[in-house]
Amino acid sequence: MKYGIKIVELDIYRYSLENNDLDWGRKKPTGNININVTVSATMPAKELSVKIDIHIFIRHPKKNASLPAGSIETISGYQIDNWDAFVKRTGEKYKVEEKLKMELVRISYDNTRGLLRERGRNDIIGKIVLPVIDPHELLKSSSK
Amino acid sequence: MTTKLDLIYERVPAHTKLMVSKSFDISERILDILEEKGWTQKDLAEKLSKKESEISKWMKGTHNFTLETISKIEIALGQTILDTSNSRKQEDVENGIMVFKNVRADSLIGGNKHIPIISVDDSPIILYKMKKEINF
Numbered sequence: 001m002k003y004g005i006k007i008v009e010l011d012i013y014r015y016s017l018e019n020n021d022l023d024w025g026r027k028k029p030t031g032n033i034n035i036n037v038t039v040s041a042t043m044p045a046k047e048l049s050v051k052i053d054i055h056i057f058i059r060h061p062k063k064n065a066s067l068p069a070g071s072i073e074t075i076s077g078y079q080i081d082n083w084d085a086f087v088k089r090t091g092e093k094y095k096v097e098e099k100l101k102m103e104l105v106r107i108s109y110d111n112t113r114g115l116l117r118e119r120g121r122n123d124i125i126g127k128i129v130l131p132v133i134d135p136h137e138l139l140k141s142s143s144k
Numbered sequence: 145m146t147t148k149l150d151l152i153y154e155r156v157p158a159h160t161k162l163m164v165s166k167s168f169d170i171s172e173r174i175l176d177i178l179e180e181k182g183w184t185q186k187d188l189a190e191k192l193s194k195k196e197s198e199i200s201k202w203m204k205g206t207h208n209f210t211l212e213t214i215s216k217i218e219i220a221l222g223q224t225i226l227d228t229s230n231s232r233k234q235e236d237v238e239n240g241i242m243v244f245k246n247v248r249a250d251s252l253i254g255g256n257k258h259i260p261i262i263s264v265d266d267s268p269i270i271l272y273k274m275k276k277e278i279n280f
Contacts, residue, residue, distance in 0.1 A: 032279045040268035
């Protein structure tokens with residue numbers, strides 16, 4: 001891989017449950033998730049970090065509404081080979097090469113899927129298999 | 145789900161959040177040094193000609209330290225608490241990059257990573273933010 005991506009940090013920053021006392025039923029949970037992704041650079045360490053913040057809402061079988069069930073926030077930190085080739089600086093702003101950015105977001109989101117399954121194995125939100133996402137779709141809704 | 149606490153936290157100015165964060169770090173750094181030296185807060189109070197109760201207030205993590213106070217504490221302890229590094233790369237100085245440390249070790253990195261000093265480098269610079277809702 002030309003980027004030489006190395007994972008230097010992988011942590012669950014926050015894991016929380018909501019409405020934990022509700023009976024969510026026995027069927028496979030359905031609902032929706034809100035995903036917030038933040039990509040940042042740490043200088044002069046030259047590390048890129050991706051924060052994935054997911055809030056999970058599950059459709060309650062009896063209440064006929066989606067209720068908050070919990071959230072997970074993860075941090076993935078990366079180092080890459082040849083930083084200057086893929087991270088360009090213009091004044092005080094940094095721009096990451098698009099494909100690299102997508103790759104890091106994809107890895108981070110996949111990490112989060114696994115961490116949620118592991119961390120939440122005894123909880124309702126751990127029973128959710130987060131959908132596979134094309135990072136292109138996420139980046140289309142980029143606000144910055 | 146946004147709780148009342150989240151709403152309150154969102155209204156706190158960014159500089160206040162950072163100030164509290166740094167204050168906690170300074171207190172923690174002082175406590176670490178005291179532990180290394182085998183000193184008590186009383187020992188530090190005597191060194192600084194202050195009352196022990198004042199030192200105790202500092203250690204609560206909400207004190208707004210002045211540079212003068214930090215300097216006196218550093219001299220008394222013989223160790224750096226607040227690092228304003230002069231070894232920043234010339235390139236960074238020329239381009240005016242000045243970042244303040246986003247103290248995140250306690251909460252972000254499993255609570256076990258020790259950051260002994262506060263430096264003025266090494267803070268995350270947000271590049272992109274994305275948001276999406278997906279059904280499952």
